[in-house]
Amino acid sequence: MVPRMMQLKHTTDRQAPQDPDGQAMLAQARAEGFRRPPARKWPGPVVDVHTHASLDRGAAGLLEAAGLYGVHKLFVIGSLDSLLPLRDRYPGQVEITPVFSFPEGEGPEEWVRRNRQIIAAARAAGALMVKLWAAPRFYARTRLWAHSPLLEPLWQELESSGLALQIHVADPDLWFSRVYTDPRLYGRKEEHLAQLEAILQRHPGLRVLAAHMGGHPEDLDALSRLLDLYPQLYLDTGATRWIVRELGRQRERSRQFLIRYAGRILFGTDQVALADPEPARYEVRYWIHQMFWETALECDLPIDDTDAPGGRPRLYGLDLPATTLRQLYLEAACRFFGRRFDAERTIQAERAGQKDSA
Numbered sequence: 091m092v093p094r095m096m097q098l099k100h101t102t103d104r105q106a107p108q109d110p111d112g113q114a115m116l117a118q119a120r121a122e123g124f125r126r127p128p129a130r131k132w133p134g135p136v137v138d139v140h141t142h143a144s145l146d147r148g149a150a151g152l153l154e155a156a157g158l159y160g161v162h163k164l165f166v167i168g169s170l171d172s173l174l175p176l177r178d179r180y181p182g183q184v185e186i187t188p189v190f191s192f193p194e195g196e197g198p199e200e201w202v203r204r205n206r207q208i209i210a211a212a213r214a215a216g217a218l219m220v221k222l223w224a225a226p227r228f229y230a231r232t233r234l235w236a237h238s239p240l241l242e243p244l245w246q247e248l249e250s251s252g253l254a255l256q257i258h259v260a261d262p263d264l265w266f267s268r269v270y271t272d273p274r275l276y277g278r279k280e281e282h283l284a285q286l287e288a289i290l291q292r293h294p295g296l297r298v299l300a301a302h303m304g305g306h307p308e309d310l311d312a313l314s315r316l317l318d319l320y321p322q323l324y325l326d327t328g329a330t331r332w333i334v335r336e337l338g339r340q341r342e343r344s345r346q347f348l349i350r351y352a353g354r355i356l357f358g359t360d361q362v363a364l365a366d367p368e369p370a371r372y373e374v375r376y377w378i379h380q381m382f383w384e385t386a387l388e389c390d391l392p393i394d395d396t397d398a399p400g401g402r403p404r405l406y407g408l409d410l411p412a413t414t415l416r417q418l419y420l421e422a423a424c425r426f427f428g429r430r431f432d433a434e435r436t437i438q439a440e441r442a443g444q445k446d447s448a
């Protein structure tokens with residue numbers, strides 16, 4: 091357990107007074123519509139490597155909330171067609187992550203041809219990464235495993251072209267026991283996790299960003315083994331409920347894990363822009379992430395989570411050190427992508443200044 095005394099030790103006068111329960115701080119944030127984030131424990135630029143948005147699906151609201159919370163760059167996942175106009179509208183703020191596509195009505199050979207074209211187009215458009223959503227529902231529909239020989243040319247092509255692979259494997263343990271109850275249809279969680287390791291084994295030169303803590307935040311020992319074995323593997327923290335629930339449940343262990351593997355874990359939220367979002371939808375999620383990573387706050391989770399123990403979702407902040415936060419928010423992404431995103435922020439600020447004075 092994190093000692094109570096350490097709570098909000100970076101408190102500034104902008105924040106609520108120290109509150110062991112966290113409920114008062116939550117109540118204040120609620121009253122402000124989550125629009126007045128507490129001061130950041132590490133004040134540098136933040137990169138969110140896992141979001142979903144398009145211009146016709148409320149990207150403006152998401153980008154505004156990101157700006158409020160000091161998130162200066164978002165990697166947005168979507169079809170290349172929808173991402174290009176979004177990046178044009180928000181130059182410097184949006185990096186594009188095109189998704190692989192497996193339309194119904196096409197066969198495996200067409201899928202491979204289509205996805206080779208996607209890699210070529212992604213590369214031509216300046217993308218740094220392509221995303222494969224290999225969740226259980228993908229397997230149920232396509233009967234394809236990510237490491238099937240059929241898809242090998244795709245991973246070879248990514249590896250040789252220097253693009254990274256963002257991959258979603260598996261889903262929460264709880265969903266395998268509750269939703270994916272037919273393993274013949276959905277596969278077992280071990281089989282889903284095995285996809286990731288098979289790709290890592292065969293492609294030491296392919297940088298892999300395994301979404302949602304590798305699909306396995308429930309088992310940090312298993313993740314340690316993978317990170318130790320495969321230096322090209324990085325994890326993202328995408329998902330609010332799943333990550334906050336499972337890492338918060340093993341709070342001290344999670345804290346040690348994040349510190350130990352700082353530089354290999356990239357901040358991501360899996361925020362999804364919606365055409366008609368409820369009030370404060372994006373702000374509340376950025377607030378939760380900030381409180382979770384940066385403080386020792388304990389409070390009710392201000393969004394619902396039907397998977398929460400006892401039906402009552404709680405937030406147990408990890409209170410990571412500032413040096414770890416710097417890695418999580420910025421440096422790990424710079425290292426993974428081989429780019430200086432903080433330098434880009436300076437350029438962006440200069441550009442914005444030029445625009446203002448024009």
Ligand SMILES: [Zn+2]
Pocket residue numbers: 140141142328360
């Ligand atoms: Zn996602």
